[in-house]
Amino acid sequence: MHLKNKLRFGIGFLFLVALISSGVAIYYLNDLSASSKIILKNNYRSVTYAKNIGEALDNESIAQQSRFKTISTNLIHEEQNITEPGEATLADSLRENFERYRIAPNNTLFQHNIRAAIYGIMQLNMNAIQRKSNEADKAADDAVFMVSFMASLCFLVAFSFMWNFPGYIADPVTKNIDSLKQVSDNKTTFIATVSHELKTPIAAMKMSIKLLHDERVGTMNTEQQQLLQDIEDDAQRLLQITGELLHAAQAESGNIQLNFGSAHPTEIVTYAARAIRSLADQKQIIINLTCPETLPKVKADLDKATWVLINLLSNAIKHSPVNSTIDVTAKSLNRNVIEFSVQDYGSGIDQMYLSRIFDRYFKVPGADPEKTGTGLGLAIAKDFIEAQGGSIGVESRVDSGSRFYFTLAANA
Numbered sequence: 022m023h024l025k026n027k028l029r030f031g032i033g034f035l036f037l038v039a040l041i042s043s044g045v046a047i048y049y050l051n052d053l054s055a056s057s058k059i060i061l062k063n064n065y066r067s068v069t070y071a072k073n074i075g076e077a078l079d080n081e082s083i084a085q086q087s088r089f090k091t092i093s094t095n096l097i098h099e100e101q102n103i104t105e106p107g108e109a110t111l112a113d114s115l116r117e118n119f120e121r122y123r124i125a126p127n128n129t130l131f132q133h134n135i136r137a138a139i140y141g142i143m144q145l146n147m148n149a150i151q152r153k154s155n156e157a158d159k160a161a162d163d164a165v166f167m168v169s170f171m172a173s174l175c176f177l178v179a180f181s182f183m184w185n186f187p188g189y190i191a192d193p194v195t196k197n198i199d200s201l202k203q204v205s206d207n208k209t210t211f212i213a214t215v216s217h218e219l220k221t222p223i224a225a226m227k228m229s230i231k232l233l234h235d236e237r238v239g240t241m242n243t244e245q246q247q248l249l250q251d252i253e254d255d256a257q258r259l260l261q262i263t264g265e266l267l268h269a270a271q272a273e274s275g276n277i278q279l280n281f282g283s284a285h286p287t288e289i290v291t292y293a294a295r296a297i298r299s300l301a302d303q304k305q306i307i308i309n310l311t312c313p314e315t316l317p318k319v320k321a322d323l324d325k326a327t328w329v330l331i332n333l334l335s336n337a338i339k340h341s342p343v344n345s346t347i348d349v350t351a352k353s354l355n356r357n358v359i360e361f362s363v364q365d366y367g368s369g370i371d372q373m374y375l376s377r378i379f380d381r382y383f384k385v386p387g388a389d390p391e392k393t394g395t396g397l398g399l400a401i402a403k404d405f406i407e408a409q410g411g412s413i414g415v416e417s418r419v420d421s422g423s424r425f426y427f428t429l430a431a432n433a
Contacts, residue, residue: 063104064146070099071142105149111141279322283432286351287312293330305344312351318432319359329402333425337365362426370417379403
């Protein structure tokens with residue numbers, strides 16, 4: 022097969038993948054948009070509870086105790102279904118006047134106050150239903166439009182490449198070093214663009230999955246819960262991969278954008294621990310923080326420094342056993358350098374691999390694929406820290422755990 026035909030075949034395959042990916046994205050975004058509207062049931066339930074209370078209050082043909090029971094039951098349901106600002110105040114007023122009405126059922130003032138609270142709750146939730154419905158429709162329409170636009174763009178780019186790019190590749194001019202560098206730059210830009218565009222729909226998927234986990238939306242059986250958990254894990258893995266690809270593209274291009282600021286180490290440590298808390302809770306892992314208030318502030322790109330610490334913490338959790346501990350420490354090595362470290366007590370790393378642990382795409386042989394990830398995280402962490410003038414390293418022993426650390430300059 023000639024070179025041009027090979028290239029056409031490969032690019033054609035990528036074009037097909039882009040079309041399939043776009044179709045799948047449209048399907049799932051529509052599905053997730055429809056699923057997110059289920060949350061409106063909460064407002065509908067509040068309207069129903071208020072309606073039942075009003076009917077029981079006005080129906081004098083049934084026994085008084087039966088009316089009290091109906092009102093009390095629906096009031097309890099409403100108190101457990103507060104969703105809108107101001108609804109709790111109305112529910113409290115309804116509770117207060119109902120208790121007074123129960124003692125003095127012939128007092129028309131209490132009945133009037135109960136009806137006023139009921140009307141307020143119904144009006145509040147009906148307005149919320151209309152507002153949320155409009156927002157959901159707009160979000161779904163915008164998502165479909167953006168995905169359709171990206172699919173069309175991919176079609177045009179792939180079609181153009183399929184007919185024009187092979188000729189440039191086959192031409193002897195492509196042996197020129199400048200041309201190869203241009204191709205490399207295009208690749209980096211492409212990876213960065215694709216990674217950035219994928220993060221938005223993946224984040225939307227995670228938000229919708231979180232809504233589906235809410236039991237107020239509906240109860241799922243064990244199999245459905247497991248399937249939803251698998252989807253959530255896959256979405257998180259995709260989000261992590263796209264984030265790492267985005268950072269890797271930035272580092273590979275040599276254009277790491279740094280935004281230096283000044284902050285106390287406590288801010289970095291606390292934020293990272295809070296961001297990773299849910300992942301630690303899944304394995305019942307306790308994160309111990311040691312960060313003296315007497316430490317000086319650090320001069321660093323706070324977003325990238327925090328990302329590095331979160332990455333180290335995430336790796337430590339992956340390689341730690343259930344019901345274990347992880348120690349996060351910030352300390353002063355000298356008046357000019359602050360060290361941040363993450364110590365786990367998991368399986369550890371063989372000494373022969375420590376020298377390559379920060380290499381791009383390196384994975385420890387024999388490690389669980391679910392724990393090793395893409396092999397980009399530590400390489401990106403090294404690039405980020407060194408770009409800020411710091412250093413990063415690791416100490417580890419098999420079956421004794423690992424300690425990853427990095428340094429940042431103290432703010433003079």
